[in-house]
Amino acid sequence: MLRGTLQGSIEKVKGFEGMRVDATVWNQAHDFHLYQQMFHNLGFHGAGIASGLEVFAQNPPSRSLVISPGMAVDQRGYLIILSKKEIYPLTTKRKGEVYLIVQFAEVPVGGKTPSEGHPYRYKQAYRIQESQNPPGELDIELARVKITGEKEPITDAVNPSHPEANQIDLRFRSYAGGHIRGQISLGQISWEGEGKALHTDGLFHLVSHINSQTPYRAECAGPTSLKSDLSGLDLLYFSGDRSFQLTAEEEKSLTKFLDGGGFLFGNGCPQVPKNEFGFAFNDLATKLKRPLSQLKPDHPLLIAHYPFSYPPQVSGEGRPMMIGDGLVYCDADYGCAWSGGGAKAGISREEIRSALEFGTNVLIYGYRHWYKHQVTRS
Numbered sequence: 052m053l054r055g056t057l058q059g060s061i062e063k064v065k066g067f068e069g070m071r072v073d074a075t076v077w078n079q080a081h082d083f084h085l086y087q088q089m090f091h092n093l094g095f096h097g098a099g100i101a102s103g104l105e106v107f108a109q110n111p112p113s114r115s116l117v118i119s120p121g122m123a124v125d126q127r128g129y130l131i132i133l134s135k136k137e138i139y140p141l142t143t144k145r146k147g148e149v150y151l152i153v154q155f156a157e158v159p160v161g162g163k164t165p166s167e168g169h170p171y172r173y174k175q176a177y178r179i180q181e182s183q184n185p186p187g188e189l190d191i192e193l194a195r196v197k198i199t200g201e202k203e204p205i206t207d208a209v210n211p212s213h214p215e216a217n218q219i220d221l222r223f224r225s226y227a228g229g230h231i232r233g234q235i236s237l238g239q240i241s242w243e244g245e246g247k248a249l250h251t252d253g254l255f256h257l258v259s260h261i262n263s264q265t266p267y268r269a270e271c272a273g274p275t276s277l278k279s280d281l282s283g284l285d286l287l288y289f290s291g292d293r294s295f296q297l298t299a300e301e302e303k304s305l306t307k308f309l310d311g312g313g314f315l316f317g318n319g320c321p322q323v324p325k326n327e328f329g330f331a332f333n334d335l336a337t338k339l340k341r342p343l344s345q346l347k348p349d350h351p352l353l354i355a356h357y358p359f360s361y362p363p364q365v366s367g368e369g370r371p372m373m374i375g376d377g378l379v380y381c382d383a384d385y386g387c388a389w390s391g392g393g394a395k396a397g398i399s400r401e402e403i404r405s406a407l408e409f410g411t412n413v414l415i416y417g418y419r420h421w422y423k424h425q426v427t428r429s
Contacts, residue, residue, distance in 0.1 A: 061083055061086045061087065061090075062079060062083070063083050064076055064079050064080040064083065088128070089127060089128025089129065090128065091128075092124045092128040092129075092130065092227075093124065093126075093127075093128045096124055096227040096228055097124070097227045097228050098124050098125060098126045098128075098191075098225065098227060099123065099124065099191065099224075099225035099226045099227040099228075100121065100122075100123045100191065100193075100224055100225065100226050100227060101121070101122040101123055101124060101226075101227040102121050102122050102232060102233075103119045103120050103121020103122065103133070104118060104119060104120075104121035104122070104123060104133060104153070104191075104193055105118070105119040105121070105422070105423070105426060106118055106119075106151065106193050106194040106219055106221065107119070107207060107219070107423055107426055107427045108204075108205050108206045108207045108219060108427075109138070109427065110427045110428055111204075112204035112205060112206045113204050113205070114140055114141050114202075114204060114205060115138050115139060115140040115141065115205075116138075116139045116141065116151065116194070116205060116219070117136060117137075117138060117139075117426055117427050118133065118136060118137040118138075118139055118151075118179065118193060119133075119136050119422075119426040120133050120134055120135055120136055121133055123153065123191045123227070124227050125154070125155050125189050125190075125191060126188055126189055127155070127189065129155040129175070130155075130175070131153055131154070131155050131177045131191065132175075132177070133153075133177060136426060137179060139151065139179055139181075141181055141196070141198070141205065142181065143181055143183060143198065144200075144201040145183065146198060146199055146200065147183055147197065147198065148183065148195055148196075148197050149181050149182070149183055149195060149196050149197075149198055150181065150182050150183070150184070150185060150186055150190075150192060150194075150195045151179070151180075151181050151192070151193045151194045151195065151196075152179070152180055152181075152182065152186050152190040152191060152192050152193060153177055153178070153179050153180075153190070153191045153193055154177065154178045154179075154180065154189060154190055154191070155175070155176075155177060155178075155189070156175075156176045156177055156178045157173040157174070157175060157176065158173060158174045158176045159172065159173055159174075160172050160173060160174045179193075191225070192223055192224055192225070193224065194219050194220060194221055194224070195220045195223060196217065196218070196219055196220060197214075197215075197216045197217070197218075197220070198216070198217060199216045199217055203216075203217045204217070205217055205218070205219060206218050206219070207219055207423075208220065208221070210349050210351065211351050211354075212349075212351075212354060226266075228266075232265075232266040232267050233267045233268070233415075233418050233419075233422060234267075234268050234269075234270070235261065235267055235268065235269040235270070235285065235286065235414055235415070235417075235418045236269075236270055236272070236283060236284050236285050236286070237254070237258065237269060237270065237271045237272065237284065237285075237286045237287075237288060237414065238271075238272045238273075238274075238275035238281065238284045238286070238287050238288070239251060239254055239271070239272075239273060239274050239275055239287070239288045239289075239290065240274075240275060240276075240277060240287055240288070240289050240290075241274060241289075241290045241291055242290075242291030242292070242293055242294075242295040242328065250288075250290040250318065250320065250386025250387065250389070250390075251273060251274060252389075252390040253385070253386045253387060253388070253389030253390035254271055254288055254386065254389065255271055256389045256390055256391075256407070257269075257389045257407060257410045257411070257414070258270065258271045260389075260407045260410075260411060261411050261414060261415075264411070265356060265411060265415070267415060267418070269414060272284065275287070277297065277300075277301035277304045277305055278300060278301060278304065281304060281307075281308045281313065282311070284308070284313065285312070285313060285314065285417070285418055285421035285422070286313065286314045286315075286316060286414060286417045286418065286421065287305075287308065287313065287314070287315050287316070288316045288318065289315060289316065289317040289318070289332065290317075290318050290319070290320060290328075290386050291319065291320065291328040291331075292319065292320040292327075292328055293327050293328060294327040294328065294330065294331045295328070295331045296331065297335065302338070302339075305339070306339060309339065309341070309377045309378070311424070312377075312420065312421045312422075312423075312424025312425055312428070313377065313421060314377055314378065314379075314416075314417030314418070314420045314421055315377060315378035315379070316378070316379055316413050316414070316417060317329075317332040317378065317379065317380035317381075318380070318381060318382070318383075318384075318385055318386050319332070319380075319381075319382040319384075320384055320386060320387060326382055328382075329370075329380065329382045332380050333373070333380070336375050336378060336380070341375040341376045341377060341378055342375055343373035343374060343375045343378070343380060344373065344374065344375065345371045345372070345373060345374075346362065346371065346372040346373065346374045346379075348360065348361065350374065351416065352374070352379070352412055352413065352416040353412065354412075355411075355412040355413075355415045355416040355419070356408075356411050356412050356415050357408040357409070357411060357412055359408075359409060359412065362381060362383065362409060363383065363402070363405035363406060363409050364383050364402075365383045365384045365385065365387070365388045365398065365402055365406060370382055377420060379413060379417075383406075385406045385409065385410050388402055388403050388406035388407075389403075389406055389407055389410060391403060
């Protein structure tokens, strides 16, 4: 919805030879371009958070919140840009709901008019505030927290769908459309007997689905070696149909990747009955001191983008999904389903769709795990 100064038409100054340009004409000529940009922002993107501006608890938790760099558009169409992360200390002591908002602001930076002494140079900036009143029309809500006192630390929500007291509530953030909310960079490690990577085609289909159906953008580096530089990746997809064991060099590289916030998605191809790949992945998780446990029904991965009550199976196959610190494993054959079923004859369209949507959840959840680490710990 267009509001405020953007209601109605925009006047354009058309110059002519000998035209007198005073302050009014100068401002009107430049305001035309400003208003055009504001119309574009609202008409093509809408008001809300365009990218970034994520809110996390500090590590370790305190009374301060971490706000990541990002951009937003307010209800007038003004751009709000945070070029670096902010640490915002909550000062409210009274119990109740506290709203963290950001506003567009103009700050004088120098120069004064000769006659009245008013500043005539301004910098477009922003203002971050907390309030116990609901956000106003021109406010962009970043988060809210129901505080119970002045000393309790603020933490991330254990269940984002139902934040508890003193946990960050992100459910009421509004988003501008037509933007990239996050860039997912993905690599693949595969163990397969014929010397070729398993599930590579399906992985690229999954990436295509994310790019066409979500506000995220994904890119796949394809088959990757643990001996190569993994710093440009935020997720690794492990796939295979047999047992494996990492060398000391590979284990060191993977540990560094995970310690840096990277996320590991293990997916077996259960065409052999022994599930050797799954046992090897579980042994690896234990060795890395990131033991796996069964995914719980209220885990945020299940609603990272598409809502699921439980991880879908493929052709009736698949044991419960297992998850640990920075890694997840399942032996439902999602990788083959992503490419239309692979060697599995008769796989249904619904199973393919469910596998693509659940794979999307895993990648978005993994990306947010990586992103949160970069914002809060780097």
